[in-house]
Amino acid sequence: MRNLILLFVKYGNIFLFIFLELICLALVARYNADQHEIFVNSANIFSGKLYGSVDGLKQYFKLSAVSDSLAKENARLRKILYNSDIDKIARRDSMLDLDSSLQYSYITAKVINNSINLNNNKITIDKGANSGIKKRMGVINADGAVGIIKEVNDNFAVILSILHRSVKISAAVKSKGYFGSLQWTGNDPTELELEDISRHADISIGDTIVTSGYSVKFPPNHTLGIIDTFWLESGNDSYAIKVKLNNDISNLQYVYVVDNLLAEKQSQIEEATINE
Amino acid sequence: MNSITSKIIFRFALLMLLQVAVFKQFTPSWGYGVYFHTLIYPIFIIILPFRLSKINVILLGFLFGIILDMFYSSPGVHASACVFTAFIRPTVLAMVKPQAEYDILHSPTISQYGFVWFAAYSAIMLFVHLLFYFSVEAFTFVYIGQILLKTFASFIVSYFLIILFQFITNPK
Numbered sequence: 375m376r377n378l379i380l381l382f383v384k385y386g387n388i389f390l391f392i393f394l395e396l397i398c399l400a401l402v403a404r405y406n407a408d409q410h411e412i413f414v415n416s417a418n419i420f421s422g423k424l425y426g427s428v429d430g431l432k433q434y435f436k437l438s439a440v441s442d443s444l445a446k447e448n449a450r451l452r453k454i455l456y457n458s459d460i461d462k463i464a465r466r467d468s469m470l471d472l473d474s475s476l477q478y479s480y481i482t483a484k485v486i487n488n489s490i491n492l493n494n495n496k497i498t499i500d501k502g503a504n505s506g507i508k509k510r511m512g513v514i515n516a517d518g519a520v521g522i523i524k525e526v527n528d529n530f531a532v533i534l535s536i537l538h539r540s541v542k543i544s545a546a547v548k549s550k551g552y553f554g555s556l557q558w559t560g561n562d563p564t565e566l567e568l569e570d571i572s573r574h575a576d577i578s579i580g581d582t583i584v585t586s587g588y589s590v591k592f593p594p595n596h597t598l599g600i601i602d603t604f605w606l607e608s609g610n611d612s613y614a615i616k617v618k619l620n621n622d623i624s625n626l627q628y629v630y631v632v633d634n635l636l637a638e639k640q641s642q643i644e645e646a647t648i649n650e
Numbered sequence: 651m652n653s654i655t656s657k658i659i660f661r662f663a664l665l666m667l668l669q670v671a672v673f674k675q676f677t678p679s680w681g682y683g684v685y686f687h688t689l690i691y692p693i694f695i696i697i698l699p700f701r702l703s704k705i706n707v708i709l710l711g712f713l714f715g716i717i718l719d720m721f722y723s724s725p726g727v728h729a730s731a732c733v734f735t736a737f738i739r740p741t742v743l744a745m746v747k748p749q750a751e752y753d754i755l756h757s758p759t760i761s762q763y764g765f766v767w768f769a770a771y772s773a774i775m776l777f778v779h780l781l782f783y784f785s786v787e788a789f790t791f792v793y794i795g796q797i798l799l800k801t802f803a804s805f806i807v808s809y810f811l812i813i814l815f816q817f818i819t820n821p822k
Contacts, residue, residue: 386704386705387703387704387705387708387737388737390705390708390709391708391733391734391736391737394708394709394712394729394733395730395733395734397726397729398712398715398726398727398729398730398733398786399726399730399786400726401719401725401726401729402724402725402726402727402730402786402789403789404725424670424671424721428670428671428675432675490684491684491685491687492724492787493787493788496723532723562684563684
């Protein structure tokens with residue numbers, strides 16, 4: 375027994391080191407597997423508050439840039455309001471208007487925490503369940519997509535950024551109709567990779583990439599970026615396409631959470647046929 | 651509470667605040683900027699006084715890391731790096747032992763053992779810390795190229811800041 379105690383006195387630091395290191399690695403592994411721990415996201419009250427006040431300070435230095443972007447956004451919206459074209463052709467197949475005239479409504483939120491240099495990046499915003507935000511909603515800003523809501527509490531929500539390796543966005547080549555999925559490869563925060571575009575597709579550098587609208591998370595035809603380069607890997611049936619992002623994830627101020635009012639109905643009918 | 655304890659608590663809070671409120675916010679967005687992480691907090695472990703036992707150094711490192719992880723939303727990543735750095739501290743200190751023996755009442759700082767000695771000692775500690783940190787962050791050695799690139803890039807900025815921090819605060 376005495377020897378055992380002496381052993382602990384002599385090598386206690388090694389035991390403690392191994393013990394704590396195991397705890398840490400268990401935490402890391404668990405966090406990689408799923409992010410349900412409240413500890414994991416910065417939406418917990420403590421750090422959320424601190425980031426809120428740090429961000430308040432940072433805002434002062436960005437005021438002019440923010441008001442510029444808001445003014446631009448206003449101008450764009452006004453254009454849609456007053457000059458919008460009248461659709462003269464009656465579309466009888468328009469299933470979106472059956473019982474509701476509005477399909478997408480947007481919740482404005484301010485970004486209070488953001489990162490771009492990790493392997494899996496997340497964004498915290500200052501609106502939560504109290505403002506009607508739910509899990510799995512899409513998030514956009516004026517220039518492109520931002521991410522998908524992962525965790526929500528009353529006052530904050532955490533977004534898996536599009537710079538998160540597990541986020542895939544259904545995207546299409548504008549006015550050509552080819553569609554695939556857009557995903558980050560973990561290197562350049564201004565570049566995403568578009569997969570599953572068949573080798574027969576007629577695409578060229580500079581083509582605009584937009585949201586396809588096939589998934590319920592994002593409205594269709596929202597610009598995401600342009601094709602930067604593309605090539606065909608040998609033995610592969612689809613192109614590897616690098617897409618330059620239209621928006622700058624490193625400089626986000628305000629974002630819009632997409633509330634698709636028909637999401638439930640679309641998911642319902644899609645799930646009904648899932649086993650066919 | 652004696653002065654050494656309150657000094658450590660103060661330094662703990664100051665470095666935590668600096669790291670989270672200032673250096674975490676500097677994220678360069680241009681091309682290779684993503685490789686530059688500014689981590690100043692390893693100096694907390696580097697200059698802990700000699701009179702603390704090995705076990706206390708490891709425990710303090712763990713505490714610092716786990717609280718920092720709350721702000722970085724990365725449970726365990728910073729903590730494991732801190733624990734490792736704290737654990738190898740005695741080994742590194744033995745490696746760079748100066749002519750005179752270490753005095754148990756002192757801390758490993760510039761004012762005690764000179765600039766050259768501190769530059770070598772803190773360089774080894776910081777490099778080990780960064781390498782361990784980026785390895786755990788990636789959680790696999792598949793990305794070894796990126797891990798090394800991030801380690802070297804971050805080392806440059808962080809090392810500069812740590813030396814600067816030493817000169818500004820200049821603890822005994």
